[in-house]
Amino acid sequence: MITVEEAEKVILAQAADYGAEIIPFELSLGRVLAENIKADRDLPPFNRVTMDGIAVNYNAIEDGVCTFKIKATQAAGDEPVDIEEQDECIEIMTGAMLPGSVDTIIRYEDLSLRAGLATLVTNEIKRGQNIHYKGQDKKHNEQVAGIGQLITPTLISMIASVGETELRVKKLPRVVILSSGDELVDIDQTPSPYQIRRSNNYTVKAVLTQHHIDADMLHLPDDELVIKKQLKTCLENYDVILLSGGVSMGKFDHIPKALEELKVEQLFYKVQQRPGKPFWFGKHNKGPLVFAFPGNPVATFMCLHRYFLPWxxxxxxxxxxLALSAVLNSRISFHHPLKYFLQVKLQQNEYCQLVAIPVEGNGSGDFANLTDTDAFMELPLERNEFKKGEVFKVWPFA
Amino acid sequence: MITVEEAEKVILAQAADYGAEIIPFELSLGRVLAENIKADRDLPPFNRVTMDGIAVNYNAIEDGVCTFKIKATQAAGDEPVDIEEQDECIEIMTGAMLPGSVDTIIRYEDLSLRAGLATLVTNEIKRGQNIHYKGQDKKHNEQVAGIGQLITPTLISMIASVGETELRVKKLPRVVILSSGDELVDIDQTPSPYQIRRSNNYTVKAVLTQHHIDADMLHLPDDELVIKKQLKTCLENYDVILLSGGVSMGKFDHIPKALEELKVEQLFYKVQQRPGKPFWFGKHNKGPLVFAFPGNPVATFMCLHRYFLPWxxxxxxxxxxLALSAVLNSRISFHHPLKYFLQVKLQQNEYCQLVAIPVEGNGSGDFANLTDTDAFMELPLERNEFKKGEVFKVWPFA
Structure with missing residues (x-):
């Protein structure tokens, strides 16, 4: 049996680069960039007017001019129009390009307009006001987004601005979620009195969906030959196999034998943790990884967040x-030589501290309890008593 | 001009119920339940074995029996097999239904197995151990999920367990995102020297995608007749119109006039805030709402999180x-009669406090800056100086 830290290390050592793919910009939300994106021109690309009003040359104001003849009107997107005389101005709109002959924008609120003339009604005018200057945000060829950045709504805006319609993003691993055992029936079937419905695989799929992986699902029956054949196909077609249950000491657990015969090497079996002690992890000699989580659904859910997602x-x-920590809100005793992943509800207190309120379940297989919580708190292995007010790491889930 | 709190109140008063729809369970992640879901039987539905090993009657152990004859083997999903004599046991697997004649499970690790006999190698056996009892998580007809609950991966598991293949969820409003102005070209086009690419609408769409709304996008040209015609169609086909820009004092802003002619009543115009002062909100007499955000992309992004998402x-x-707050990490001065939404980066300090680190931009139109931040901090209107260490509300975004 190995520790949580050792298991984490073994798993992270198997992090693999699945390459990159080009996808349409519109589908890129939540993906990870695999290219550096540069500004194709300055941002903004010109001195951009930020208020509706008039454009003047500030020298005129210094010279005492307070009424300007409106020479022309320039909308956003129009070719700029210059003034020729100091007492002229251009009526100009937000988003327009500042003409070269002017340097200051005076907004409508500070003007009185009449018969083609604009008269100042304020003294508080600064040279260069109400202009977003060319290149102020980014210079031509400056990087606007880089490799490894998550594509968020704010990054989407930057990418659109520079006209990238297709993006190179990191490829996601191909994942298959396997369930097994004749005691499990599909959700649209009526279980016998001693059967239950599959549910764990749907939860795993939902978590993967949150991370943009569209995983396939497959159910293995309790049949040695079928199991071996299906596992072989999965190893040929996927980068990762996620199993829950089926790898234990049980007499009908044909999966460990099949994995061994198919050259999947065990990298560890059993971790000093609760829930999730009988967690098995292995690697096929051609690359595919097998995360065999325990059958207990809470253990699977914890291992998915603690090991699979970081991987x-x-x-x-x-x-x-950055890893999150929280303040434990009540005393916990745990007298087993295992690292305990406590189910907690996270809240913020009046001091802006993140507080973890333990929610006691009926045992680690109780999923009903998990819907009332939003994180696991990781309590150190070497201790048995955990006091209110102590700080420990937490693993939030949605 | 109204305050942020007044604007919020006016908007929340327009919260509308768009009804419910039935969707397949597999597509329900992130939606909101519009029905109560009850357990169709006890969860677990039978006394469920939680360890591989043997099932015995504890009375035998009390009577000193320490070697048991294996009468039969029962896999998970099998019909239960009973013992007839006290010194008999059933070899049994995790997930199996506990037979009525036995009450205790002894795991393989605590046994020595030989020639059809199982001998105890421990004294630490408790009556009823290693059993997940019928109805321990939920009773038949007990509610497992209720109206208003967000469908998360953990809830998915509960719903699958009770065999709900279709779910009644709250309908989402139909939303169209409008951009306007001939100065904007699409991202796959080459802008003239005085044009820029559309980007704001893509950001708005991305935020809506995060909230499971698949919004349409439409660009309005600077043409009064076309604008009126397209707005009319939008009012007929959508519940919400999200506009950014186009509602200002500008000479070419035909949208306000068209909205008025189309019977969209202004509920407010201008909010005491920065960014986002020229925020316009209105309602059509048949129901549709118009959120006309300012053209400045940061203002639109803030208003989307501060007003639209709560609505x-x-x-x-x-x-x-619950609303989040954070500790301001450096002194801020803001001498305008406006509520300031400061761009901040959120971090956790060693005391588990959420800390907001201001990230100064080039002005509120600078979207480049926003990609380095992850929240807006809402600073009170009535003050101008904000000290390091003070606590204020924050609006995080992804």
């Missing part, structure tokens, strides 16, 4: 968010 | 998360 982020080169 | 959550009956 995924490392594989696609996504910059990791 | 959306109220409309679909989604239980709101």
């Amino acid at each position: 995924l982020n490392a594989s696609i080169g996504k910059k990791q968010k | 959306l959550n109220a409309s679909i009956g989604k239980k709101q998360k």
